[in-house]
Amino acid sequence: MKPSLNVDFLGIKLKNPVLTASGTFGYGYELADLIPLNKLGAIVTKTITLEPRLGNLQPRIAEVSSGMLNTIGLQNIGVKAFIEEPLEKLNKVGVPIIVSVAGTTVNEYVDVSKILSIQNVISAIELNLSCPNLKKKIICHDLPLVSDIIKNVKKVSEVPVIAKLSPLVTDIAELALCAQDAGADAVTLANTYPAMAIDVKTFKYKLSTIKGGMSGACIKPMSVRCVYDAYQKIDIPIIGCGGIETGEDALEFMLVGASVVSVGSASLVSPKRLLEIVYEIEKILKEKSIKDIKRIVGMLNTAKDAC
Numbered sequence: 001m002k003p004s005l006n007v008d009f010l011g012i013k014l015k016n017p018v019l020t021a022s023g024t025f026g027y028g029y030e031l032a033d034l035i036p037l038n039k040l041g042a043i044v045t046k047t048i049t050l051e052p053r054l055g056n057l058q059p060r061i062a063e064v065s066s067g068m069l070n071t072i073g074l075q076n077i078g079v080k081a082f083i084e085e086p087l088e089k090l091n092k093v094g095v096p097i098i099v100s101v102a103g104t105t106v107n108e109y110v111d112v113s114k115i116l117s118i119q120n121v122i123s124a125i126e127l128n129l130s131c132p133n134l135k136k137k138i139i140c141h142d143l144p145l146v147s148d149i150i151k152n153v154k155k156v157s158e159v160p161v162i163a164k165l166s167p168l169v170t171d172i173a174e175l176a177l178c179a180q181d182a183g184a185d186a187v188t189l190a191n192t193y194p195a196m197a198i199d200v201k202t203f204k205y206k207l208s209t210i211k212g213g214m215s216g217a218c219i220k221p222m223s224v225r226c227v228y229d230a231y232q233k234i235d236i237p238i239i240g241c242g243g244i245e246t247g248e249d250a251l252e253f254m255l256v257g258a259s260v261v262s263v264g265s266a267s268l269v270s271p272k273r274l275l276e277i278v279y280e281i282e283k284i285l286k287e288k289s290i291k292d293i294k295r296i297v298g299m300l301n302t303a304k305d306a307c
């Protein structure tokens, strides 16, 4: 018998626990000719801001061992244009839509979330809290600001609010707890890791902004650790994210507490990977005679960590 991959995530009915990761799947509808998008668990859009953004100068992407660096700079068409076209096309796909939101101030987060949450086709909002604020400080490094953004977005949002956190903090569990206490309905763990690379042929930095975010297979063990630590402290569900390339990778995150996963860099290499991951999860559960994916969430993460 086929195992059940259905997940009820924040009241959203997902066919399976595999989501796209923000920023690696465009606005979400563009790849409809390449893969059947309605077979995904949900689509998380690229981050949308109040005003359009051109993003950073090229080069914005660089390959590194087992992964990549990016410094896209939140390029997007702004919330108004997003609602006019991409959202309408995305809605026709027939899959739950989670829209990623960012801003440089609390008010910007609130304004974008307010506009989006009344579009009745959106299932949830994911707050990208890993970007810099007006003072160029990463939002997640300022717990009162994280709390303020979540509390204020929750006041205006008609849909669940997910906080996507930066892994580059001293204590990820404390940050996740702060998000929970502020009213977040779930957390995504985690975003990219600050990193840099140099081209020794040209003696130049590989990214226009010198530093960028590292993603791909090389970050997986660090991101799994984030989920492990946070799961021990919080009660809200976790979206596991970072370096997932296979069904086995996805299950690693779920075994330590992720309810669902999102896949980024691997889908840039091949969008089909997303559906192959779904198939691989199903195959592993079948081999282990596990009838329902929900049974494995946190299965390994039962004891409180000694350290």
Ligand SMILES: Cc1cc2nc3c(=O)[nH]c(=O)nc-3n(C[C@H](O)[C@H](O)[C@H](O)COP(=O)(O)O)c2cc1C
Binding pocket: 021, 022, 023, 024, 046, 047, 068, 070, 072, 074, 100, 128, 164, 190, 191, 192, 214, 215, 216, 217, 219, 241, 242, 243, 244, 262, 263, 264, 265, 266
């Ligand atoms: C090219 C690129 C663009 C990204 N853009 C965003 C974004 O707009 N918003 C966001 O929250 N995360 C963004 N991310 C981070 C991913 O959503 C994801 O958290 C990260 O890449 C780790 O997952 P992965 O190793 O599966 O790629 C981006 C990542 C990449 C590689």
